[in-house]
Amino acid sequence: MKPPPYQSPLAGARVRAERKSGIGRTAKRVIRQKSWHERIASIPSTVLFELALFPHNVPLPPPDTTARLLGGALHIIHFSVRLSQMRAVPEEELSWEDLYDESRGSRWFDWKTPLTIFLISVSLINTLNFFTRIKLYNLHLRNDPVSSPNAAFISTELDFSPLEPPPLTMRFLTWLSDTFSSSWRFLLNFKPPPPPRSAKTHRVQQLSVWIPGELERKLFTLYSPVHSFLWIATNWSNWILMLSIMAITSAQLHLLTDKYEALVKDKQIIAEEVMHEYDVRFVNPRINPIRKDAAVMTHESEVVNIYE
Known part of the structure; x- marks a missing residue:
């Protein structure tokens, strides 16, 4: 009963008839191309349309990747600023036992001061935006x-x-x-x-x-105001301790936010499943009960013939 590997004569004749009549042939589409004059005339409207969509039309990476790049860049910039400030201190004032005053022997205002203020402001603005949405x-x-x-x-x-x-x-x-x-x-x-x-x-x-936004949340765990102020207190004598505190703070915030998001999602899943079980077990059986048509019929063997 297996079908043959070749077509039957009737199938071949049907295909030849369709090709002759044009049935099944794809119609050739005519696409109108814009002229160079129309393309040049539409450039201002295209530019204005793209500007109206900015910055939503910029192909940015995912929020997690963007936050990691921004947080790493801010940490590197702050590390460079602190390294420049610590190198400006004379060597005879360096001490591994006690903290020293970095302002001695240097100007009270230079290019590092506004950059430090900018880094602290970035962390504060991100925190404010994170908690006020x-x-x-x-x-x-x-x-x-x-x-x-x-x-x-x-x-x-x-x-x-x-x-x-x-x-x-x-x-x-x-x-x-x-x-x-x-x-x-x-x-x-x-x-x-x-x-x-x-x-x-x-x-x-x-x-x-x-x-809360995903980008602000991730950036808050990587570079919060605590990190910026810890960078200010970092020097040659306590940089290992400060870096350890920053890593522990970031890991703690990341673990706390991830666990709390998982808790919220688990509660939502439990609530949805409770409503689903309630609908399946109580609501649907009472709203849509299973019914069947019942009829009475007889068989010819049950018919009694009085003449026999």
Whole structure:
């Protein structure tokens, strides 16, 4: 019953008929090419479009690789600055037992001072950006307060569009004014001011959720403000101890963040599996019960003929 390795005559005749009639032949597509005048005229719009997408259109490596490159570069720059500062100290002032003052025999302000300030500022800005990225959620159907320090009641319109968090400067000024007002009201025993409301607004609960970035998190573990200040305290007598402290600090932060991310993912998996088991075992059997049609039929052997 195995089919033959050759085609049957009918199959060959069918293929020849299709080729003759043009069935199955790929149609030749005509693609219009742009002329050189159109290409030159479209250059300004192309440049503006690419500038509008910058820096999202830059092919960057993954956040993990980018953070490692930036952290390594910052450590190398800071090491070079510290090496230049330590070499500027006269040799007769060097001591392996006690710390020495590096400012003696050197100018109080040179090219190393703004570079050190720049490195410390980079670590502080990255830390600030890492801990201040938030996303706002309005809990419209939650009347009782949630047990979170990031939740607060606000007056807003009934709008389900995605919320944009205010700038960091506005958030800091709002927090500063609220803290100042609350402190004086508490000292003077005044009641807190009622929230402003209008006819179109209602009081809802707003939750500010922290959404850390992968690049900022990795760079924070590699080059945090602790690392920058440890580099300032590094000299010829304690460089081994300082490098060990930096390595331990980076490993500790990396292990802590990775374990906590794994914990959050495991909790999400457990919650999803609990809901899946609940749907499979309780919800689906009651919503979609298995039913079958039952009918009664007879067989000719059960028919009784009264004439026989």
